[in-house]
Amino acid sequence: MIGTRGIPNQYGGYEAALQELAPRLAALGHRVVVxxxxxxxxxxxxxxxxxxxxxxNPEDKLGPAGQFIYDLNCNLHARKQxxxxxxxxxYTSDSVWHRLWDPKARHICNxxxxxxxxxxxxxxxxxxxxxxxxxxxxxxNLLIADSAGVYQYLEKKYPTPIALIAYGAExxxxxxxxxxxxxxxxxxxxxxxxxxxxxxxxxxxxxEAKIDSGxxxxxxxxxxxxxxxxxxKEKYKALPVIKxxxxxxxxxxxxxxxxxxxxxxxxxxxxxxxxxxxxxxxxQCRILAHNNIFNKGVLQGxxxxxxxxxxxxxxxxxxxxxxxxxxxxxxxxKSIRSKYNWEQICQQYEAVFYQVL
Numbered sequence: 001m002i003g004t005r006g007i008p009n010q011y012g013g014y015e016a017a018l019q020e021l022a023p024r025l026a027a028l029g030h031r032v033v034v035x036x037x038x039x040x041x042x043x044x045x046x047x048x049x050x051x052x053x054x055x056x057n058p059e060d061k062l063g064p065a066g067q068f069i070y071d072l073n074c075n076l077h078a079r080k081q082x083x084x085x086x087x088x089x090x091y092t093s094d095s096v097w098h099r100l101w102d103p104k105a106r107h108i109c110n111x112x113x114x115x116x117x118x119x120x121x122x123x124x125x126x127x128x129x130x131x132x133x134x135x136x137x138x139x140x141n142l143l144i145a146d147s148a149g150v151y152q153y154l155e156k157k158y159p160t161p162i163a164l165i166a167y168g169a170e171x172x173x174x175x176x177x178x179x180x181x182x183x184x185x186x187x188x189x190x191x192x193x194x195x196x197x198x199x200x201x202x203x204x205x206x207x208e209a210k211i212d213s214g215x216x217x218x219x220x221x222x223x224x225x226x227x228x229x230x231x232x233k234e235k236y237k238a239l240p241v242i243k244x245x246x247x248x249x250x251x252x253x254x255x256x257x258x259x260x261x262x263x264x265x266x267x268x269x270x271x272x273x274x275x276x277x278x279x280x281x282x283x284q285c286r287i288l289a290h291n292n293i294f295n296k297g298v299l300q301g302x303x304x305x306x307x308x309x310x311x312x313x314x315x316x317x318x319x320x321x322x323x324x325x326x327x328x329x330x331x332x333x334k335s336i337r338s339k340y341n342w343e344q345i346c347q348q349y350e351a352v353f354y355q356v357l
Contacts, residue, residue: 001018001022001032001033001034001035001086001087001089002035002071002074002075002078002086002087002088002089002094003035003071003088003089003090003091003094003110004018004034004035004036004089004090005036005037005039005040005057006034006035006036006037006040006042006052006054007019007022007034007036007042007047007050007052008042008047008249009249010040010041010042010249011224012196012224013167013274013275013276014089014090014110014112016275016279017089017167017168017275018034018089020168020170020342020346021342021345021346021349022034022048022050023047023048023049023050024342024343024346025346025349025350026048026049026050027049028346028350030350031051032049032050032051033050033051033052033053033081033083034050034051034052034053035053035055035074035077035078036052036053036054036055037054037055037057037059037070038054038055038056038057039057039059039060040052040054053074053077055070055073055074055077056069056070056073057069057070057073058070064093067092067093068093068096068097070093071093071094071096071097072097072100075094075097075100075101075102076100078101078102078105079100079101079102081102082104083102083105084105084106084353084357085105085106085107085108085353085356085357086101086102086105086106086107086108087108087109087110087349087353088107088108088109088110088136088140089110089112090109090110090111090112091109091111091112091132091133091135091136092129092132093132094136095109095132095133095135095136095139096132096135098135098136098139101139106141106142106356106357107139107140107141108140108141108142108143108144108352108353108356109136109137109140109142109143109144110143110144110146111133111136111137111143111144111145111150111154111272112146112150112272134158137154137157137158137160138158138160140160141160141161141356142160142161142162142163142352142355142356143158143160143161143162143163144162144163144164144165144352145162145163145164145165145272146164146165146166146167146272146273147164147166147272147273147293147294147297147298148164148293148297149272149293149294149297150272150294151164163348163352163355165345165348165349165352166273166298166339166340166345167273167274167275167278167340167345168278168340168341168342168344168345169275169278169279169281169282169336169340169342170282170342171282171333171336171337172251172252172255172259172282172283175255175256175259175260175283176252176256177256177260179252179253179256179257180256180257180260183220183243183245183257185220185257185260187260188260188261188262188320189217189218189262190217190218190219190220190243190261190262191210191217191218191219191220191261191262191263191264191265191316192219192220192222192257192258192261192263192264192265192285193206193219193220193221193222193264193265193266193267194221194222194223194247194254194257194258194264194276194280195221195222195223195266195267195268195276196223196224197223197224197225197226197228197229197232198228199228200268200269200270201267201268201269202267202268202269202290203221203223203232203267204232205267205308205309205312206219206221206265206267206309206312207219207221207232207236207242208309209309209310209311209312209313209315209316210241210242210312210313210316211239211241211242212309212310212313213312213313213314213316213317214317215241215316215317216241217241217262217316218240218241218242218243219241219242219243219265220243220245220257220261221242221243221244221245222245222246222247222248222254222257223244223246223247224246224247225246229244232244254279255279255282255283258279258280258283258284258285259283259284259285261285261286262286262320263285263286263287263288263315263316263320263323263324264280264285264286264287264288265288265312266280266287266288266289266290266295266299266303267289267290268290268294268295269290269292270294272294273294273297273298273340274294274295274298277289277295277298277299278298278336278340281298281299281302281332281333281335281336281340282332282333282336284329284332284333285329286303286320286323286324286329287299287302287303287304287324287332288303288304288305288306288312288315289303289304289305289306290305290306290307291305291306291307299332300331300335301328301331302328302329302331302332302335303324303328303332304323304324
């Protein structure tokens with residue numbers, strides 16, 4: 001499994017999914033190898049029955065360009081391992097090396113969303129990403145789409161076989177109020193946004209909406225550190241209604257923060273099934289989601305949708321009971337248990353591995 005920074009998760013969506021999928025496949029009796037960045041804090045050679053293979057990643061020195069070298073190192077190593085199947089999670093910095101992919105292995109690529117749509121990229125980078133998408137799509141033996149919207153897009157554009165397999169989520173068994181105290185928060189007296197700090201996640205839209213609403217319940221933002229995050233922190237640091245915290249990957253803590261929030265704002269506008277949206281549904285959040293085909297395909301009638309700051313502002317002025325019902329939350333839980341179940345998803349991945357062989 002190539003294309004992530006590795007497991008246990010210390011970064012984002014792909015890693016979160018992989019740490020659920022890989023151990024389950026290993027438990028079924030498969031030899032599973034996950035390629036990891038040498039920057040991973042966890043540095044053991046195995047984790048929950050999964051082999052971890054660490055490789056040099058100069059991302060700290062070169063920025064995003066370092067990912068290309070990291071993926072090159074992973075693919076060169078994988079060529080010598082006699083793997084049956086190589087699962088590529090994303091294609092941004094991986095498919096440029098498609099001529100070096102192991103010719104004896106079968107290749108499956110999870111295509112994520114349409115990377116070239118991300119607003120953070122310049123026109124030149126967007127042009128490259130369209131090429132990278134094409135290389136991955138035509139070089140792979142099978143593509144995985146994680147949402148109906150991505151499936152329809154790929155089906156129209158490429159001849160490669162496609163499987164529709166969503167991400168999954170676990171329904172938490174308990175939520176602890178004491179996880180709120182270290183952040184100075186009180187139950188149901190804060191609105192929550194958890195995302196990678198990128199423009200297309202509409203973080204600033206939510207902040208402007210909170211300010212415009214006049215609502216004094218703070219908007220609490222958890223995210224990674226980057227230049228965009230620094231810009232937002234500098235701009236809004238003087239406002240007590242906006243609170244920033246560094247990303248936390250402890251699921252017990254994050255699930256409790258989700259459950260005890262008044263509203264959970266999911267501003268992701270690009271990509272397929274986003275794991276954080278599923279996790280919010282599983283944690284019984286009252287979800288306000290950006291209005292797009294990807295979010296609507298997952299959340300359906302389980303929340304409210306917004307397209308601009310004015311709509312979010314109006315939502316912030318309303319109380320929970322006026323906006324999102326207990327029935328909607330219960331429907332989200334049913335959806336997680338029936339459709340976004342990790343055991344079921346693991347079986348679907350195993351089936352496509354056998355399919356390409």
